[in-house]
Amino acid sequence: MIIKPMIRSNICINSHPAGCAKAVRNQITRVKELFSGKTPGNPPRLALVIGCSTGYGLASRIAAGFGCGAATVGVSFEKPATDSRPGTPGWYNNLCFDSEAAAAALPARTLSADAFSRETKAAVIDAVTDTARTAGLPAQLDLVVYSLASPVRTDPATGIMHKSVIKPIGEPYSGKTFDMASGKISEVSVAPASDEEIASTVKVMGGEDWELWMAALEAAGVLSPSCRTVAYTYIGPELSWGIYKNGTIGRAKEDLERAALALNRKFAADGPGSARRAWVSVNKALVTRASAVIPIIPLYISCLFKVMKGKGLHEGCIEQISRLFLERLYTPEAAADAGKTQVDGEGRIRIDDWEMRDDVQQETAALLGRITEENLYAESDAAGFKHDFLQAHGFDVEGVDYEADAPTTAF
DSSP: OOOOOOEETTEEOOOOHHHHHHHHHHHHHHHHHHHTTOOOSSOOSEEEEESOSSHHHHHHHHIIIIITOOEEEEEEOOOOOOSSSOOOHHHHHHHHHHHHHHHTTOOEEEEESOTTSHHHHHHHHHHHHHHHHHHTOOSOEEEEEEOOOOSEEEOTTTOOEEEOOOOOSSSOEEEEEEOTTTOOEEEEEEOOOOHHHHHHHHHHHSSHHHHHHHHHHHHTTOEEEEEEEEEEEOOOOGGGTTTTTTSHHHHHHHHHHHHHHHHHHHHHHTOTTOOOEEEEEEOOOOOOTTGGGSTTHHHHHHHHHHHHHHTTOOOOHHHHHHHHIIIIITSHHHHHOGGGSOOOTTSOEESOTTTTOHHHHHHHHHHHHHOOTTTHHHHSOHHHHHHHHHHTTTOSOTTOOTTSOOOTTOO
């Protein structure tokens, strides 16, 4: 079938298989360029990425595999294609990663399953063991990346399904956004979350499941004594704090930081033979399926991209994660002692440092104040925002013939 993007209120409800595959291959090529001539210190040999199919999770798996040469296991919950309907973007991304890894002789296993469930954790542990055997490695994970972005989670202890929300806390939030289809700028107001919504968002997006994963992996004996684990968060500028940092998402991300501290306390208690370490990495603002519908974020990112591209500072997911690996997690200093990994005063890794530079933020704020419907595409990088959004679904990828018949079940 001929597949065109179907966008409703900044939500794309379909994907293009060939476009998704080409985008993954482009990221693999980019990782090879970024890692060329560079030798990570004590890089991972066996890595697990929880939430491996899109965004930072996919970039992490590509960097571990094609940058560091690691065998990888990935898990994500994706909807497969049928003969009449495309699958989710992540479903095609996973297929392409597996195909490219096989061609490069990189052992890899991908599971499509609910990562919150105990059954999935057990299946992943089996996959880790099998993948290690295939690679001729000990079944000892050197790296665990936690990058889940799910709207719902069923608590394995209670059986209760929790739903996350993107809402402010305490008072309503109003912010401008733009519609990608029409270019119209409008004011959007969001009512404050209830106590139940706050608690549910923390259950879905907080650190509890990360802790459960690490406990299950440790109990199964598949963590190396020097395993490193990292989860991702975002802070952003003060203008977005009402809906983000000080809202339900921010409350969940605070719990993610709590979990990192708890994991490190546990690792420290494991004894002198253990060099395990957990971090939260604060990453740059990028276009995701979620960010496109959060008030102020599309306009902010459009202005931010304009400024950062003008300064030669712009990074996509693959550049961000490559820098995380090469300049934070696997520097020669950090390789010898994980405690020497560069962090901020709160113990967080910061690869949002270029975004949060004073000059970048000042120029972005000034530009944001000048944006109107009339100058949106001329003054900001709204076109770049739209391109990245479409590309995340396999559209607007250079070199793909979108007029050609595209079988939905292959790429």
